Amino acid sequence: MTRDATTARGARHHRATPGSRWRGWLRHHRAMALDSARRLLRHPLGSLLTMLAIAIALVLPAGLWLSLDGARLLDAELDESATLTAYLETRIDAAEAGRVEQALAASPGVASTRLITAAEGMAEFQQVLGLDEALARLPANPLPASVVIRPEDPDPAAVEVLAREIAEVPGVDEVRLDLAWLERLRHLAELGHRVGLGLAVLFGLGVLLVVGNTIRLAVENRRQEIEVVTLIGATHAFVRRPFLYSGAWYGLGGGLLAWGLLTLGSDWLAAPVSALAASYGASFRLPGLGLTGSAMLLGCSTLLGWLGAWIAVSRHLAQIRPR
Amino acid sequence: MIAFEHVGKRYGGRFEALANLDFRVRRGEMVFLTGHSGAGKSSLLRLIMRLERPSRGRILVAGHDIDRLHPSQVPFYRRQIGVVFQDHQLLYDRSIYHNVALPLEIQGTEPREAARRVRAALDKVGLLHREQALPIELSGGEQQRVGIARAVVNKPALLLADEPTGNLDPQLSADIMALFEDFHRIGTTVMVASHDLALIARLRHRTLRLHQGRLVADEEAA
Structure with a gap:
């Protein structure tokens, strides 16, 4: 019997129009969403434990992701402080130094400049090192004037190119840039990202397993029901539907719990983190999830729950055959 | 309505549950299927419901070879058959x-x-x-x-019953059979597997008798 013949016969028999089929399908979805939620609520402790397991699996990668997000903000702040120092030739006097500074400020790729005259340099030096007497005995100020340059593009490669260009400017003796530590931080952040991604994949699999196992038991408990509805003409989609909704509810519940744990955790860590950041002279705050982040967390957890249920039910449906 | 053409069914390659079944059931007919337990009555019904597939021959239901149904079409096929089970399956x-x-x-x-x-x-x-x-x-x-x-709620053209009176006393059994006769009267094709020979004899419908997987008698209503 071809499908057309079957459905045509069915249609004649039951007078089902495509519209009524569609409404019936929607009705069943609604009924199963409610029914599966009710089944979860009937065993609140068991459901809560499953959701908690999902939440814990989600908190670690999400927390790491958040900290890296924070590190990115810190990175941006450090970029602000990524500067070049151009030491001018010692023979150049204050007026000449001012002209060189203006020339540098006009160069392409330079965002701003600040001139430190030889005298200012000396003062700073004395203040920092406390070598007043020794320095005072020197016949002349041996320090050169310098210009601190903030580049437009903080990218390390671009900064290096800029440094080479500035070294060519007349009056400039030497250009220093100390970006190695910034580079190191970037590499660390990159490492963190990869570790975070790896953890997210592993713990995502963990969520699939948790949901899959729970749904497997639910399928086993409702085996007779599945056999009966299969006998009287239920499609696989019809049989699968309530379990998929259960999985999605578990995922959503786990996501909500994870969201709560993350919010609590970042509140708990906020004070020591900002104190630590302050000791380095940076203002760093753990970022919250925000609207997009929260939506993503809940979306991912719901999807993982649904997917775990789908895998578990499909594996099981193949084994369940009516007696 | 139902046509078996040289149908055989083997399980596990050795045990022959059904052999060379060849019969037809007309639309609107009421047929009893009898035989000892293990004679193959349930296997035959399972073949019609396409819970099993024949090892040999072919089965036509409403003119269509049901062995050639795609798995995704099977649920829609089953919706056209009402089935009553011995253990109710409620x-x-x-x-x-x-x-x-x-x-x-x-x-x-x-x-x-x-x-x-x-x-x-x-x-x-x-x-x-x-x-x-x-x-x-x-x-x-x-x-x-x-x-x-439940079996008749969507007005199936074909009603199958596997030992529907298996655990019931004679009076209840007669009541149940009377229900099947009612559906037969309004044009439903009815096939009832039963080993209650006394009851079947009273009801006077065509009877197919199976013995060790073979059709040994096909008696029209007297």
């Missing part, structure tokens, strides 16, 4: 009403239309007043009538 966590409504729920029938048909089916088997009861509150005979109501 769902014990839902009411009589919802048990009978199950085939309509699967088809996505509008709730109002479904309610009308469920009540009509329950009325037919005399259990309208018990629609809110749970199956466990009903006697064996009543549970079987719920099973029948």
Whole structure:
């Protein structure tokens, strides 16, 4: 019997129009969403434990992701402080130094400049090192004037190119840039990202397993029901539907719990983190999830729950055959 | 309605459950299937429901070779067959009403239309007043009538029953058989597997007798 013949016969028999089929399908979805939620609520402790397991699996990668997000903000702040120092030739006097500074400020790729005259340099030096007497005995100020340059593009490669260009400017003796530590931080952040991604994949699999196992038991408990509805003409989609909704509810519940744990955790860590950041002279705050982040967390957890249920039910449906 | 053409069924390559079955059942006919337990009655019904596939030959239902149905079409095929089981196969966590409504729920029938048909089916088997009861509150005979109501609720053209009176006393068995005769009278093709020979003899319908997987007698109603 071809499908057309079957459905045509069915249609004649039951007078089902495509519209009524569609409404019936929607009705069943609604009924199963409610029914599966009710089944979860009937065993609140068991459901809560499953959701908690999902939440814990989600908190670690999400927390790491958040900290890296924070590190990115810190990175941006450090970029602000990524500067070049151009030491001018010692023979150049204050007026000449001012002209060189203006020339540098006009160069392409330079965002701003600040001139430190030889005298200012000396003062700073004395203040920092406390070598007043020794320095005072020197016949002349041996320090050169310098210009601190903030580049437009903080990218390390671009900064290096800029440094080479500035070294060519007349009056400039030497250009220093100390970006190695910034580079190191970037590499660390990159490492963190990869570790975070790896953890997210592993713990995502963990969520699939948790949901899959729970749904497997639910399928086993409702085996007779599945056999009966299969006998009287239920499609696989019809049989699968309530379990998929259960999985999605578990995922959503786990996501909500994870969201709560993350919010609590970042509140708990906020004070020591900002104190630590302050000791380095940076203002760093753990970022919250925000609207997009929260939506993503809940979306991912719901999807993982649904997917775990789908895998578990499909594996099981193949084994369940009516007696 | 049903045509078996040299159908054989083997399990596990050795055990021959059915061999060379060749018969036809006309549309609207009522047929009994008899034989000792293990004679192959259930296997034959399972073949018609396409729970099993024949090892040999072919089975036509309503003119279509059901072995050639794609797996995705099988549910739609089964919806056209009403089946009554010896052990009722009711769902014990839902009411009589919802048990009978199950085939309509699967088809996505509008709730109002479904309610009308469920009540009509329950009325037919005399259990309208018990629609809110749970199956466990009903006697064996009543549970079987719920099973029948569920089988006929979407007005199938073909009604199959596997030992529907297996656990019932003679009077209840006669009542159940009378219900099947009623459906036969309104044009449904009915096939009932039973080993209650005394009852079958009284009812005077065509009888197919199986013995060790072979059709040994095909007796028209006397």
